[in-house]
Amino acid sequence: MPARKNVKAINKKETISILVPCYNEQEVIDLCHKEITSIIDNLPYNFEIIYINDGSSDETLDKLQKIQKKDERVIVINLSRNFGKEAAMTAGIDNVSGDALIILDADLQDPPALIPDLINMWKETNADVVYGQRLVREGETWFKKFTANGFYKVINFIASNVEIPRNTGDFRLMNRRAIDALIQLREKHRFMKGLFAWIGYKQVALQYNRAPRAAGETKWSYVGLWKLAMEGIAGFSTTPLRVASFFGLIISILSFIFAAYITIRTIIFGIDVPGWATLTVMISFFSGIQLLSIGILGEYIGRIFGEVKKRPLYFIENIYKK
Ligand code: UDP
Ligand code: MG
Numbered sequence: 603m604p605a606r607k608n609v610k611a612i613n614k615k616e617t618i619s620i621l622v623p624c625y626n627e628q629e630v631i632d633l634c635h636k637e638i639t640s641i642i643d644n645l646p647y648n649f650e651i652i653y654i655n656d657g658s659s660d661e662t663l664d665k666l667q668k669i670q671k672k673d674e675r676v677i678v679i680n681l682s683r684n685f686g687k688e689a690a691m692t693a694g695i696d697n698v699s700g701d702a703l704i705i706l707d708a709d710l711q712d713p714p715a716l717i718p719d720l721i722n723m724w725k726e727t728n729a730d731v732v733y734g735q736r737l738v739r740e741g742e743t744w745f746k747k748f749t750a751n752g753f754y755k756v757i758n759f760i761a762s763n764v765e766i767p768r769n770t771g772d773f774r775l776m777n778r779r780a781i782d783a784l785i786q787l788r789e790k791h792r793f794m795k796g797l798f799a800w801i802g803y804k805q806v807a808l809q810y811n812r813a814p815r816a817a818g819e820t821k822w823s824y825v826g827l828w829k830l831a832m833e834g835i836a837g838f839s840t841t842p843l844r845v846a847s848f849f850g851l852i853i854s855i856l857s858f859i860f861a862a863y864i865t866i867r868t869i870i871f872g873i874d875v876p877g878w879a880t881l882t883v884m885i886s887f888f889s890g891i892q893l894l895s896i897g898i899l900g901e902y903i904g905r906i907f908g909e910v911k912k913r914p915l916y917f918i919e920n921i922y923k924k
Contacts, residue, residue, distance in 0.1 A: 617650060618703070618704060619651075619699065619703040619704070620649060620703070621703055621704065621705045621706065622654070625687070625690070627658070627708040628661040630709050630710060631665045631708060634706075638651060638706070639673065641715060651673070652677045652694050653677070653679070654691070654694045656684050656690040667922055670922050679693055680918065680922070681917065690916070693918060695781060702777045703781055704775045705773060707772075716810055720775040723806060729777075729804040730779050730805065731775070731780050731804070731806070732775040733774040734810055735768075735808065735809045735810070737769075753831050757796075761835070763800075771795070776798075784797060789909060790913065791905050793837045793838065795834070796837060832901060836901045840902075846895040850891075
């Protein structure tokens with residue numbers, strides 16, 4: 603009998619794909635590539651590094667092309683314009699060929715030094731997803747921490763079918779099964795943290811300290827974060843719609859009681875014309891509630907509109923690879 607125990611040694615090394623979405627990252631991209639390669643060069647796997655240029659308006663693409671020419675493990679996917687990080691990651695995920703993938707930010711906030719830890723944890727726990735969980739948020743204002751905290755509380759309270767782990771980002775390792783699941787989710791409104799959680803399977807956390815940006819500026823404004831929060835809430839829960847009907851019900855009951863009270867009082871004491879204050883307060887209160895409810899409806903209708911158009915999530919201008 604041929605030596606069976608050698609089968610494992612003969613087996614091809616597994617390939618791990620590293621995904622890096624880049625938008626105007628000319629200041630850090632070289633450093634980023636240097637860090638990544640210095641880590642993976644010592645690991646017993648094949649690597650494929652996919653940089654997605656998300657329509658940068660600076661020198662990012664040039665720099666990436668140079669990196670690609672020098673390093674045959676590198677693939678550069680150039681999108682036709684800026685589609686946002688979520689779409690950029692999707693473009694990468696759709697194109698990975700590895701047995702597992704790791705998503706990293708170009709600004710080195712997700713330390714490449716943790717790549718071996720992610721892989722070890724994946725191997726040890728046999729999990730489908732190993733997600734990075736931040737312990738401290740360095741270089742972030744108390745207001746950002748406070749709002750982020752509040753957001754996780756709200757979303758996990760109202761989104762009943764998924765549990766989005768707190769303090770996680772896109773930094774994670776996913777195996778082939780999780781990748782294939784994620785590829786099937788083609789919704790336009792992509793709240794990735796939610797989608798990552800929604801696919802299920804065995805998911806474990808790797809805790810780490812999130813560093814401040816290595817260079818350049820964050821691409822997130824508070825307006826952007828607000829939109830992302832709405833995306834998460836409206837994309838994963840219909841609770842706000844129910845809240846609107848709940849308010850409607852409560853207010854109808856109250857107005858019914860109030861109407862009865864007014865009628866009886868008028869029968870007994872006759873009409874007293876003053877009541878201007880009550881009227882004004884009530885009119886503005888109810889207009890507010892109505893506008894709010896229409897707004898909530900609008901959030902959902904806008905999403906339906908986005909989905910029914912069935913546009914592709916991104917367009918690829920070119921793929922540069924060996
Ligand atoms: N990014 C992207 N497209 C965008 C905005 C950002 O691909 O439209 C990338 C960016 O280059 C970086 C990652 O997404 O690699 C995270 O962006 P950023 O550091 O600005 O966000 P933060 O770390 O502040 O959440
Ligand atoms: Mg960042």
